[in-house]
Amino acid sequence: MKSSAFIQKVTGYLAELYPDHDNMLLKDQCLAAMEITEIVPLSEAREDYWGCEDIVLITYADSITSDARTPLETLKRFADQYLFERISTIHILPFFPYSSDDGFSVIDYSIVNQSLGDWDQIEAIAENFKLMGDVVLNHCSARSLWFENFKEGRNPGKDFFITVKPDVALNEVVRPRTTDLLRPTRTTLGEVFVWCTFSHDQVDLNFKNPVVLIEFLKIIRRYLEKSISWFRLDAVGFIWKELGTSCINLPKTHLIIKLIRLLVENKSENAIIITETNVPNLENLGYFGDQDEAHLIYNFSLPPLLINTLITGNAVQLKRWMMTMPSASMGNAYFNFLASHDGIGLRPVEGLLSTAELKNLTDTMVEFGGRLSYRATQSKTDQPYEINIALWDALAGTDKHGKDDFQFDRFVCAHAILLALEGIPAIYIHSLLATKNDHSRVENTGNLRSINRHIWDHDELQLNLGNRESHHSKVLVRLLELIQTRKQQKAFHPNAPMFMLTLGHGLLGFWRQTLDREQKIFAIFNISKEMRTFSVETLNLTTEQSWIDLIGGVDFIDRRGRVELGPYRFLWIGNQK
Numbered sequence: 001m002k003s004s005a006f007i008q009k010v011t012g013y014l015a016e017l018y019p020d021h022d023n024m025l026l027k028d029q030c031l032a033a034m035e036i037t038e039i040v041p042l043s044e045a046r047e048d049y050w051g052c053e054d055i056v057l058i059t060y061a062d063s064i065t066s067d068a069r070t071p072l073e074t075l076k077r078f079a080d081q082y083l084f085e086r087i088s089t090i091h092i093l094p095f096f097p098y099s100s101d102d103g104f105s106v107i108d109y110s111i112v113n114q115s116l117g118d119w120d121q122i123e124a125i126a127e128n129f130k131l132m133g134d135v136v137l138n139h140c141s142a143r144s145l146w147f148e149n150f151k152e153g154r155n156p157g158k159d160f161f162i163t164v165k166p167d168v169a170l171n172e173v174v175r176p177r178t179t180d181l182l183r184p185t186r187t188t189l190g191e192v193f194v195w196c197t198f199s200h201d202q203v204d205l206n207f208k209n210p211v212v213l214i215e216f217l218k219i220i221r222r223y224l225e226k227s228i229s230w231f232r233l234d235a236v237g238f239i240w241k242e243l244g245t246s247c248i249n250l251p252k253t254h255l256i257i258k259l260i261r262l263l264v265e266n267k268s269e270n271a272i273i274i275t276e277t278n279v280p281n282l283e284n285l286g287y288f289g290d291q292d293e294a295h296l297i298y299n300f301s302l303p304p305l306l307i308n309t310l311i312t313g314n315a316v317q318l319k320r321w322m323m324t325m326p327s328a329s330m331g332n333a334y335f336n337f338l339a340s341h342d343g344i345g346l347r348p349v350e351g352l353l354s355t356a357e358l359k360n361l362t363d364t365m366v367e368f369g370g371r372l373s374y375r376a377t378q379s380k381t382d383q384p385y386e387i388n389i390a391l392w393d394a395l396a397g398t399d400k401h402g403k404d405d406f407q408f409d410r411f412v413c414a415h416a417i418l419l420a421l422e423g424i425p426a427i428y429i430h431s432l433l434a435t436k437n438d439h440s441r442v443e444n445t446g447n448l449r450s451i452n453r454h455i456w457d458h459d460e461l462q463l464n465l466g467n468r469e470s471h472h473s474k475v476l477v478r479l480l481e482l483i484q485t486r487k488q489q490k491a492f493h494p495n496a497p498m499f500m501l502t503l504g505h506g507l508l509g510f511w512r513q514t515l516d517r518e519q520k521i522f523a524i525f526n527i528s529k530e531m532r533t534f535s536v537e538t539l540n541l542t543t544e545q546s547w548i549d550l551i552g553g554v555d556f557i558d559r560r561g562r563v564e565l566g567p568y569r570f571l572w573i574g575n576q577k
Contacts, residue, residue, distance in 0.1 A: 003039035006041075006266065010259065011023045013259040014027060014030070014259070016252070017213075017252055017259070018208075018210050030217055034218075034221050034263050034267050035221055039266065040266050040269070046330075047495075049272065049295060050493075051490075051493055052487055053088055053487045054089065054424050054494065055087050055089070055419075055426070055486070055487070056091055056335075057083060057089070057091065057429060057432065058091045058426055059075065059090065059091070060093045060429075060453065061075060061095045062115075062455060063075070063429050064461060070117035070118075071116045072125065076121070077458075079125065080128060082480070083129075084129075086483050086487070087129065087483070090132065091133075091232065092125070094106060095116050095122070095133075096112065097111065097113050098113070100199065102447070102450075104198075105139070105202045106141055106144065107140075107144045108144065109219045110222060131228045133230070135220060135223075135231050137205070137207075137216060137233055138197060138202075138204055138205065138235040138236065139196070139198060141202065142183075143201075144157075145157065146160050146161075147203055151187045153189065159206065160205055160209060162205075163193060164182065164195065165193065169243075169244075172246055173246060174246040174247065174248045176197075177375060179200065181197070183196045183203065204238070216260075217260070217263060230271075232274045233260070236256075236275050237249050237253060248279065254286070254289060257275065257294065258289060258293055260273065261273045261292060261293060275293070277298065278298075278342075280348060281352065285326070288329070291329055294332070296333050296335040297335060299423060300345050301348040303339065303345070304353070305317060305321055307338075307344065309508070309527050320352075322500060327422065327495075328423070328494075328495060333495060334421075334424070335426060336418055336423040337418070337425070337427070338414055338415070338418055339390075339394075339452065341428070341452070342449060343385075343449055344365075345386045346362075346384050346385060347375075347385065363399075369389065369393050369451075372386075373385050388449055390430060390435055391428070392411060393436055401529075407471075408474060408475070412482075413526075413569070415482060416482055417508065419482055420510070420521070420572060421498065422496065422512070428452075433456070433465075434471050434475035438450060438452070441454060482551070490514045490518070491513055492521065496515060498510050503534045504532070506527060506528035506532045507524065507525065507526060507527070507532050509524040509525070510523055519574060520574065521550070525568075528567065531567070532565050535561075536561050536563060543559065546575065547573055547574070549571050549573055
């Protein structure tokens with residue numbers, strides 16, 4: 001892309017977003033905010049963003065704490081000890097001063113929360129890992145300087161927030177919460193009603209004011225300077241509001257993402273944009289744009305569908321979804337995960353699971369110690385929005401027979417599927433450590449999501465990981481072994497083609513192939529607690545090549561035999577070791 005084409009695109013996006021403003025002036029302000037002084041030509045579709053070795057860890061800065069070190073120093077110590085040359089990227093969830101929601105109500109975007117450490121300690125982690133950080137675009141804390149200035153009529157902040165009259169019809173607005181949308185707020189001009197999509201401590205920012213956009217470009221530039229190269233755009237689907245609409249996934253939201261990507265890529269060739277949009281599947285796919293929005297999109301339908309598969313022993317809905325998912329174009333990829341700091345979102349399975357299937361899933365998760373959170377709907381009937389549960393407990397048993405002795409096998413099987421799928425796998429730290437439901441933390445915080453936000457004491461964790469009989473140790477060892485095997489297989493490149501196999505009830509199978517067709521891997525999983533068999537002949541393994549189970553090391557010499565798979569056992573059969 002020549003520099004003139006770059007400038008034309010920037011000004012074009014700005015003209016659509018802000019037709020009443022001087023677009024050339026705004027363009028100059030955007031370039032200045034990113035400190036772009038030289039336009040770098042960009043290729044239309046790169047092929048080297050990532051590879052089979054790219055695996056992400058999701059964690060809070062203080063998921064592990066120690067009396068002797070800051071949380072960031074403790075995280076670095078843990079990561080260097082266990083994850084170096086295994087995990088490629090660490091997503092450190094918001095590490096800024098905050099007032100609520102475990103970091104997602106940001107008071108100051110420019111500094112590190114002193115209780116966690118400092119920027120030097122962030123950059124120290126980047127010595128061995130790529131870093132992913134959150135850009136909390138939609139809202140900031142009600143205790144931020146911006147909001148204090150808004151109440152006093154000062155800048156910056158005076159026009160940073162959205163106010164509407166309390167009698168305006170807002171019934172079409174889609175929200176993930178049941179609290180009142182509008183927050184009464186006293187200002188120097190009297191009482192106003194401020195838009196709050198999530199909570200009254202998280203006040204929505206007004207992106208109709210281009211100054212807000214420019215402020216966030218400065219924030220992103222600062223993160224780049226501090227060694228953060230992957231950017232998770234938090235709750236980005238909500239950032240543009242138009243009265244009389246759903247106020248989610250609006251066209252100008254997509255324009256802002258296009259603009260951010262264009263500027264960020266020009267500033268850093270290693271920058272990656274990831275959109276966090278917990279919405280129905282088809283809407284989520286729209287955030288790839290025309291290869292000009294997100295590089296990666298969260299594959300939100302995967303967690304509930306895979307958990308549903310493993311607790312029911314029925315992969316029909318998961319297979320149907322997998323067969324309808326388009327392959328991501330080169331330069332785009334799916335960001336696959338099974339658990340995160342949030343709950344298991346249920347909006348992404350709208351139209352994928354029936355009402356009865358969804359109720360069976362939620363009832364089973366509650367039986368295994370989970371909780372449900374709800375969202376408001378136009379019918380004024382609250383609907384389940386997400387399941388709050390630790391993944392270890394979510395896979396404790398089956399829907400028909402309850403908890404059983406296959407929890408470890410089921411849990412490992414889930415991650416073997418995750419690691420084999422098309423896309424980049426991301427593993428939450430409490431999945432890597434097989435952390436249980438933290439009910440006491442829910443009681444202390446009053447936040448249902450705290451059930452999966454346990455804080456480990458470093459010494460206690462070390463004792464658990466040093467005990468070979470501990471399920472925490474067993475899970476960590478097994479998952480790291482699978483990760484190491486995955487990283488050596490080019491057929492697990494995030495963009496390597498994936499094709500479904502037809503193997504019969506209780507089995508899930510697909511095969512991957514390198515872009516040059518040199519390596520093929522058949523990934524086959526028993527997703528039930530019953531013994532399952534399949535015929536090797538159905539795989540059509542070519543006779544001129546040798547085939548081996550990449551995990552167990554067993555050669556597949558008999559091309560006509562049958563293979564037995566015990567409950568939740570699996571194979572990665574490849575033609576190259």
